[in-house]
Amino acid sequence: QVQLVQSGAEVKKPGASVKVSCKASGDTFTSYYMHWVRQAPGQGLEWMGRVNPSGGGTSYSQKLQGRVTVTRDTSTSTVYMELSSLTSDDTAVYYCAKAPPDLYYMDVWGKGTTVTVSS
Amino acid sequence: DIVMTQSPDSLAVSLGERATINCKSSQSVLYSSNSKNYLAWYQQKPGQPPKLLIYWASTREPGVPDRFSGSGSGTDFTLTISSLQAEDVALYYCQQYYMTPPTFGQGTKVEI
Numbered sequence: 001q002v003q004l005v006q007s008g009a010e011v012k013k014p015g016a017s018v019k020v021s022c023k024a025s026g027d028t029f030t031s032y033y034m035h036w037v038r039q040a041p042g043q044g045l046e047w048m049g050r051v052n053p054s055g056g057g058t059s060y061s062q063k064l065q066g067r068v069t070v071t072r073d074t075s076t077s078t079v080y081m082e083l084s085s086l087t088s089d090d091t092a093v094y095y096c097a098k099a100p101p102d103l104y105y106m107d108v109w110g111k112g113t114t115v116t117v118s119s
Numbered sequence: 120d121i122v123m124t125q126s127p128d129s130l131a132v133s134l135g136e137r138a139t140i141n142c143k144s145s146q147s148v149l150y151s152s153n154s155k156n157y158l159a160w161y162q163q164k165p166g167q168p169p170k171l172l173i174y175w176a177s178t179r180e181p182g183v184p185d186r187f188s189g190s191g192s193g194t195d196f197t198l199t200i201s202s203l204q205a206e207d208v209a210l211y212y213c214q215q216y217y218m219t220p221p222t223f224g225q226g227t228k229v230e231i
Contacts, residue, residue, distance in 0.1 A: 104216035105159040109168035
C-alpha cells in the first residue's frame, strides 16, 4: 500500500511562495499519478493540479494556472507543489493524493500540510 | 466546470438506521463509450484527510465496510449507509472525475 508523507506546516507572508513536498513509498512511483487538493478552513475540497511521475506531464486548475507548479523527482519518489503570490485566501490544508493513471479519483491521501498566509 | 450539489447539507440519523446522501451533477458524468459513471465518494473525519469509499459510482474501495453503497447514473447519485455506526460520523463528499477540473460537492455532515 502506498504511503504519502508530506512536509511540515508553513507560515508565509502575503506575496511569498510556498513549496510543499510529498514523498511516496510502498509502490512503483511511476505507476500512478499524483494530485494536489486543498481545503480552506471550514471549507470544501479544491483540486489544484496533478503530475504524471513517469513522464512529468502536468495538468492544472485554470483558477490557479500561472501560480501553481507541480513537479516530481523520480530519484526520491517525491512530488512538489509550489504556489506563488500567496494571499490570505491561500490559507488552507494542502493534500497530496495518488490516483490511477489517467483517472482523477484519489485513492490514497497524505495527512496534509497546513499553510498559513499572514502578515 | 461541472458543479456538484449535495443534499442535505447535514443529517442526523439514529444508530443502526439508514443514512442517505444525494449528489447531483450539473451535467452527465456517464461516459457512453464504457458505460461508466465518473463519480466518487469520500469520507472525511475531523483532522483527517479524505478517505475514498466508492468510485465508478458504485464500486466499493477494498476495506470499506459493505454498509456503504453507491448508486445512480448520469446526473443523480446516492451514497447509502445501511446501518449507521458511531464511527461513520463524518463529512461526506461526492466528486466527479468525468471532466477536468475534477470537482467536489460541498459536503454533507452526518451526525448521530
